Amino acid sequence: MTSVLRRRPLAAGAVLAAAVLGIPGPAAAQATTPEAPDATQAAQQPEAKSKPKANPKAKAKSKAKSAPGELLGSEPSSFQYTPGVPTPTKAWKISYRSTAADGKPNTVTGTVIVPDDGKTTPRPLITYAVGTVGLGDKCAPSAGFPGGTTAEAPLVNAALVRGYAVVVTDYEGLGTPGDHTYMVAAAQGSAVLDAARAAQRHPEAQKFGVSGDAPVGIMGYSQGGGASAKAAEMAASYAPELKVKGTASGGVPADLAKVAESLEGGDSAGYLLMSAVGQNAAKPDLKLDSYLNDEGRKLAEVVRNECVGTVLEAGRGKTIEDVTTSNPLDRPEWQQAIAEQLIGTVRPSAPVFLYHGDADETIPYAVGQKLRADWCGQGHAVEWKTFPGQSHVGTAIQGNGPALEWLGRRFADQPSTGNCGT
Template identity: 30%
Template sequence: MPSMAQSHLFTNISDALAYEHQTTLPDSPFYTSPLSVQNNQTWPGAVIRIERANNYTLPDGIIAWRILYHSLDAEKQDVISSAVVLLPAGTQPSGGWPLVAWAHGTSGVAQSCAPSRMKNLYYGNEGLFEFPKSGLAVVATDYHGLGTSGAHQYMNKLAQAYDVIYAVAAAQSAFPQLAKDWVSDGHSQGGMASWSVAELEKEAKNKHYLGTVSVSGTINMLDFIDPLPKEKGAPFYFPMVAFGLQARYPTFDVHTALTPAGYEHYPLIASSGCWYAGYAAYSSQTSSQIMQPGWTNLPVVRRMLAENEIGTSPVQGPMMVLTGGGDTSVPPEGVRKTAVKSCKNGVSLFFHLYPGLDHDPTMTQSVQDQINWIKDRFAHKPFVGNCGAF
């Protein structure tokens, strides 16, 4: 769930849309105005546009900037993504501010659902601001298609990881006060993205990449979209998954996955409604009501599951993997099983389960643990994993 979601669990779509309108900044040409014909820098990570952001609700002293930059989609085609850079208050340390590349959880799939268009940056009240308050700079990507034009390849580990990685490159080129060393951190959808970042950085052999934090990550996609009855799950995400499938595989027909009841509100979430609207539209419905029987066995879904597999590839740097024992959105047993599989495949990680915590509280109540672990990476302290102990 997004920031403050637990106190705003609307079941009426009109109320949800009104709340989203209230917490969203006005439309800005920053995201969509034509690019300068003189801007011929199109490599991934190249900065397109920068502007100081003075319209967020931020803690005292934190400075925010919006950036527009080139990235890649899942097929390594050039796309344009947006992000926010948060600079801490106080005296810049020698070598620059250590950098956290933040990957957010599901905000929606429509262009209007970019966290950088939200007054509190979506996760502001859920721990994001604690990072700059602790002396860590942040670059927080929106993911392509959120904010910028183009279809958001929702729940695709490659597309989201590229957006994170190239947000770092863009931020470091635009802000010399940032250090070269960085870590990735993400929650939910972002927990999968941050893990994928670790895999890609292993291929790149990036010495400045120091590790990953994955919190309640959708690192076991089959468990996420087809949970066991005892795991409950969150079917209101599944129409968004259908959107992501069509964005990734354009010939896919969403009607093969959605029932007529499931499609009823699909145009809304595909065009303008974000997380709250999606929750209101589908929260009272079961998976069998909104999704076609056997939809997870569709060839395109199996292709998506194969592309998003986590735990079989080596990673760069150590990992911290966190989950909540009471998580009803991303089943914790699926997260644990993926961590066990990763350990068996030689990945060095630390796993921790917070007993009884649901999806959002796991993020909120683990923030200080995340910050402490991240600071240890920047201090180059020895990493102690716990493979075999969970």
């Protein structure tokens, strides 16, 4: 049974192309293999329609009257890690109650996936946060899993072959009404934690060992690195009942201001407007549209409706000056909004594995180093791993195995003292 799951997972993983982790051009070509389809193209042509609704037959409660993590709806789904390769798994698309960026109740969708291996006793659960897919509803991870077009599905599969259950959030505003609150730390962190709660409450998943008694791991890279790192900071106060054993976060955009400085005018400049749209979705009083010129408004329309490959192509080489009448980052309200997304100010409640490529062209290596220093300075157990010479995408691929091995040791209750002193 596991042989089907194991067939070509790492080869397919090498296809983590530009679409999800956001590297166009040479890095994407470098990551592509002849065995697998172009993930950029696949991620922009998902089979599912936008704005999916929860199963109307599911027993659902009003989000306003439910608790964070409560399961609001479920419908059968399926999981392929590459097109045309079914896996021995069970999957369900879920909707669940979470907390919006403004602190109000919201509804988020996601996918629960379990190995169909006959095991019914409690098994570890990983709540997995994907990297950038885009802001269009059609780009949501849950839309691509059935057809194998979600680009990080091979990395998710690597957890499934180890016997772990996995839940993948779609984040706020992906597949649900409103703009995706892209790079808004608290909204992403709560979506990750509430996905774990919802998975544990799923009656069908419980038959396959998904249980509140089992250990929980948090994991993600790039945007998902930020979401998982924020979830690590929030876990003790927001979801104290979860038995979080550790968090593995890679390529973490912990300081958005520093990331913005490195991206402006470059190949990945489209991320800047994506982030601006995300911040505005969380705080409409920022009035992003009032700063945009005609070119900026056209690009913002692309950002809101398309997947990341299209956005990066449209935004390639753009500066803030190219798309605005005045720079919103010069305004104190925008500066405050960006400052609120800083990660590293709160000590996580469980050990952390951080990894970063020292040739990362999207999220500066120094940003990852600073997060490590911040958490180490708080006396936290941080295990840090550098991938020499590796790009953003390259580190996502090479770091996935070590991250899962590190989580496996935490699930086995092996101690982690970190390597802050080295």
